[in-house]
Amino acid sequence: MSSIYEDLVSSLDSKQAAYVNLELPDPTNGEYLLGVFHLIPGGELNILQAAAEIAAESSTGTNFKVNTETKFSRVMNALVYQLDLERNLVWVAYPWRLFDRGGNVQNILTYIVGNILGMKEISALKLLDVWFPPSMLEQYDGPGFTVDDMREYLGVYDRPILGTIVKPKMGLTSAEYAEVCYDFWVGGGDFVKNDEPQANQDFCPYDKMVMHVKEAMDKAVKETGQKKVHSFNVSAADFDIMIERCEMIVNAGFEPGSYAFLIDGITAGWMAIQTIRRRYPNVFLHFHRAAHGAYTRPENPIGFSVLVLSKFARLAGASGIHTGTAGVGKMKGSPAEDVVAAHNIQYLNSTGHFFEQSWTKIMDTDKDAINLVHEDLAHHVILDDDSWRGMKKCCPIVSGGLNPVRLKPFIDVMGNVDFITTMGSGVHAHPEGTRSGAMALVQACEAYLKGVDIAEYAKDHKELAQAIEFFPKV
Structure with a gap:
């Protein structure tokens, strides 16, 4: 010394x-x-x-x-x-x-x-x-229903899950809200979420919102032949109301896999997260991190990092948590913060700011553990029939200022497509409305998968061309 x-x-x-x-x-x-x-x-x-x-x-x-x-x-x-x-x-x-x-x-x-x-x-x-x-x-739950389960339900395997947040975030009636969901789904989108303040407002009663979303989903599935998912905010004033909302959704006739439960994890609390994880292990548990900036912003000298928050979300059993747009979108963040956090919750073994975290529960020198790490890095589904060997993945959910033009730049920064993107204004601000915004997002994703520049792809895809023309001006 x-x-x-x-x-x-x-x-x-x-x-x-x-x-x-x-x-x-x-x-x-x-x-x-x-x-x-x-x-x-x-x-x-x-x-x-x-x-x-x-x-x-x-x-x-x-x-x-x-x-x-x-x-x-x-x-x-x-x-x-x-x-x-x-x-x-x-x-x-x-x-x-x-x-x-x-x-x-x-x-x-x-x-x-x-x-x-x-x-x-x-x-x-x-x-x-x-x-x-x-x-x-070994003592903690970890995720139950994962993004791999959602991919299997949707039949989507080689691209991000394409989602939206309904905008305006508040002020639509239950029927108007369901109409926005329908337009996004028939435009080709996969996933719609309540915004984080959604509750039981007088202009949008929760029970009617659930009923109308179910009707809109059924119609969209019938017309497109594609499965859809909706994430409902079940955060509430007390335990009983939270569970009442969950049961309302479970009993509304949705197919298993077609709905998720969203919890405002910091404002509603970790007890709410862990309650939903334990009560509904076969439902995607969506951790919204509203208020996280009070702790995580780099310029704030007091608190904890995005990485710490995200790792604890995985430990608690969240299926997915918002991890930021790594500077590509409107929210404060950088690849050094947001991408590191995303990789640490989605991989079985990953290096953080200071520690290499293994999420295996068995010896990391065991040949089965080593094989799982290799399979995971190859983007194969793991821990499907041997969940005792490790804690399942938590999915990065990416939102905040993204639009179809910014999809590929974010994928390039992220380094993979294993995430859910939830674009709000990036869809609904499209000059031709939500349905065309969803189509532009799907087209931008198609261009990425085909290795074609979006400007070239847009020559034959009107909605994408309109998005390219519109969004850089905003």
Whole structure:
């Protein structure tokens, strides 16, 4: 240990020292959830003192050493085990036995990004990456119904699932809302979602919205011969209303696979996410991340990254979560943030900002685990009949300022087509309306699949030509 680290360790008081071990033998031995924070101390504390206070507050301790500690309780201390003084980075190991053994994600987050984000000992504190050991993955649900299941239902395998968000996001009646769904579906689209504020407004009663969407879907399927999917926002004021909405949809006559349940995961809460996952394991669980920017925006010094949010969504059992447009659309984001997050939730093994995360539950040296990773990278369906071997994928859902012209640029940045795109104004602002907007999106996708530039493809496809002419002007 260099003299600068020795000086930092010697500056610790007896309480702080109990939460530091810069020589922790093997943090990846399966006993710990690991986290990396960007930390700038507040007040008079140095970085290691502040890190020790964070480890204490986020595990067993408080601001003073207490006389009620036991030998066992000290085993549950979080430990600062690594520092990067140049980049103000701190690595913390959390004994995962601290956490509710019922697979409770909100309990974990209460520890590791709970009180510590409000501590006066810090002026910047952001959780940048986490690592889950295989022994911990066993305790959590992970996704049930995946995008692979949705692809099988839709019969769509070699392209993104093409979706829309109904716009205007609020103000349409139930019938008007269903009409927009119908127009998108008959234009060739696959997937329609409620916008995140959709609820039971007086001008759009929830029960009538569900009934009319079912009618519109039936008509569109009959006319196109193609299956369709609708994602319903079931977030509600309380548990009973949330389940009532789910049951209303289940009992409305939809085919299994043709509907998803959307939860506003941050504002409704992780308990809502995990309740839906456990009550309806065979329904696509759509995690909308409204309010995430309060935590994840890069310029915000307090919070957690998009990667951290997305990994916890997969752990909790979300089938898909919005991961951003990597700077291609209107939302704040970059490939370094959004694409890394997307890859970490869709692959069985992927490298994050600091950790290489394996989502296998068996030994990663096992030949079956190695084969699964190779099959996954080859874009084959995995964990279909051997789900005990790993946690299933969570699908990136991409929205926010995309349009048909921006589809290929986003695919190029993403590096694959294994996502759901939900274009709002990119469809509904088309000069000829929603149906033509959907057709333009389908045509842009066809051009990509055929390796033809969209300007060339547009010569024989009027709707795409109109989209190319219109959207760059906006």
